[in-house]
Amino acid sequence: MANTPQAEKRIRRNGRRAEINKARVSRIRTFVKKAEATIVAGDADAAAAAFAAAQPEMMRGVAKGVMHKNTVARKISRMAKKVKALAQA
Template structure:
């Protein structure tokens, strides 16, 4: 257990930051899942709309440091390719 005042404050800050990051990561997963479900259903318009919502969410998470910038770019790229391949 933390003994000093500064260590106790650090523990509180880490807990708060962890909660925020967990929420952001969960949001990203939800948006990505919606895109994947639309792709699986073969609904091109729904997939495109879900992708347009998911892309800024992924990049925002990368900007906040929740996920790495390259990870976000890779996920966006792969989702875009999968959405594009749906037969119109």
């Protein structure tokens, strides 16, 4: 239970920020799922386009503080490797 006005305000603010962050992470996951689905489907052009759309969303998540920088770097690297292999095949 909050004992000060500042703590009460913090509780209200944390709830609002949690909703915003939840929406951000959900949006990022949607972009990543679309990119992974196109990679599995084997369409090189669509995979490249989906990857190009997912990458800035993931980096924006890092900038906003909802995802860790190294986690996103690892995921982007792995996805880029798959897209490149698909394009060469």
